[in-house]
Amino acid sequence: MTNVAIIGTEKSGRTTLAANLGKKGTSSDITLYNNDKEDVKLAFVDSHSYPKTLKSLVTALNIADMAILCIPPQGLDAHTGECIIALDLLGYKHGIITLTRSDSTHMHAIDELKAKIKAITAGTALQDWECISINTNKSAKVPFEGVEELKAKIHAMAEKIAAEQAELNSLPARVFIDHAFNVTGKGCVVLGVVKQGISRDKDKTKIYPMDRDIEIRSIQSHDVDITEAPTGTRVGMRLKNVQAKDIERGFIISDKEIVSTDYTLECTLSKFTRKVETASVLHLFVGLESEPVRVEKILVDGQEVKEAKPGTTCVLELSGNKKVAYSKEDRFLLANLDLTQRFAAYGFSK
Ligand SMILES: Nc1nc2c(ncn2[C@@H]2O[C@H](COP(=O)(O)OP(=O)(O)OP(=O)(O)O)[C@@H](O)[C@H]2O)c(=O)[nH]1
Numbered sequence: 439m440t441n442v443a444i445i446g447t448e449k450s451g452r453t454t455l456a457a458n459l460g461k462k463g464t465s466s467d468i469t470l471y472n473n474d475k476e477d478v479k480l481a482f483v484d485s486h487s488y489p490k491t492l493k494s495l496v497t498a499l500n501i502a503d504m505a506i507l508c509i510p511p512q513g514l515d516a517h518t519g520e521c522i523i524a525l526d527l528l529g530y531k532h533g534i535i536t537l538t539r540s541d542s543t544h545m546h547a548i549d550e551l552k553a554k555i556k557a558i559t560a561g562t563a564l565q566d567w568e569c570i571s572i573n574t575n576k577s578a579k580v581p582f583e584g585v586e587e588l589k590a591k592i593h594a595m596a597e598k599i600a601a602e603q604a605e606l607n608s609l610p611a612r613v614f615i616d617h618a619f620n621v622t623g624k625g626c627v628v629l630g631v632v633k634q635g636i637s638r639d640k641d642k643t644k645i646y647p648m649d650r651d652i653e654i655r656s657i658q659s660h661d662v663d664i665t666e667a668p669t670g671t672r673v674g675m676r677l678k679n680v681q682a683k684d685i686e687r688g689f690i691i692s693d694k695e696i697v698s699t700d701y702t703l704e705c706t707l708s709k710f711t712r713k714v715e716t717a718s719v720l721h722l723f724v725g726l727e728s729e730p731v732r733v734e735k736i737l738v739d740g741q742e743v744k745e746a747k748p749g750t751t752c753v754l755e756l757s758g759n760k761k762v763a764y765s766k767e768d769r770f771l772l773a774n775l776d777l778t779q780r781f782a783a784y785g786f787s788k
Pocket residue numbers: 446447448449450451452453454455486538539540541542572573574575
């Protein structure tokens with residue numbers, strides 16, 4: 439099963455495209471659209487609250503294994519740039535760029551836009567992503583131009599992703615929770631995605647950062663009961679020994695996670711940010727969690743410094759207020775919400 443994030447600037451055609459590719463499901467600051475009609479089951483995540491919130495964008499990307507970046511004919515605005523920077527800082531492997539609303543532009547302009555995209559994505563994680571022109575307008579001269587081609591490309595990519603996911607099945611199970619609620623007569627239900635390993639019905643495991651013993655009562659995928667959920671599966675789970683009101687987005691079902699309020703991260707700053715200074719406040723993202731943190735200390739080559747410059751590497755010591763669960767291999771993103779281009783850095787726990 440492949441989860442696909444649909445991202446882009448305002449009015450880039452994200453929601454129309456998502457609605458075209460799947461059936462609307464859960465909605466909060468992201469909306470899920472499911473397609474279980476074909477062999478390869480797909481879930482599309484519309485990051486509809488972006489650009490207002492970065493959380494919507496980062497959540498969609500961290501739920502998904504593949505991204506569709508929608509770029510409208512108006513082209514490369516600040517938010518399109520910010521999305522490209524987010525994908526690059528995440529080292530996002532799989533994705534497709536769609537030039538949306540092709541019926542409201544012309545070939546010459548599309549070619550020009552493609553050339554510009556090629557130039558600005560050179561050297562980033564997106565440099566080899568295919569760029570296809572589409573529309574989702576049934577009254578267009580060429581209605582739904584490119585949509586079948588896009589679906590074929592998604593399926594081809596989903597096969598590659600399935601092979602990668604299969605390799606992760608031997609790892610300990612980790613489920614990232616994105617929604618939690620109470621269902622009368624059923625108790626605590628969470629929605630999320632199996633990020634690695636195989637999660638099984640009746641597993642006795644834990645929920646983090648609570649560090650509490652729980653049991654998985656039952657698992658559903660696409661509304662069908664299943665006994666085991668391999669890596670990549672979008673699941674609904676009933677949990678025993680925990681209440682929905684105590685669960686937040688980003689909680690992890692797993693046997694073991696690191697839990698902390700403070701972090702020491704080996705960071706690489708984006709070239710497209712300002713300097714990072716001690717005592718400043720950044721926004722931290724890891725998995726599906728996010729929270730503000732204060733920069734306590736900056737180390738460059740082991741020496742304490744007052745600031746770190748764009749495009750450089752450093753160690754950041756950060757302090758936050760709430761407990762966050764993560765693992766050593768999880769990639770952190772840091773953002774400065776006061777800037778126009780908000781993403782500042784990525785890093786890994788030292
Ligand atoms: N002509 C044409 N209009 C489109 C196409 N796709 C979307 N639109 C229109 O463009 C507008 C924006 O599309 P949405 O799908 O809402 O785009 P979005 O990125 O979700 O927009 P926001 O969430 O509001 O930022 C809507 O009025 C759509 O009807 C297309 O392929 N062709």
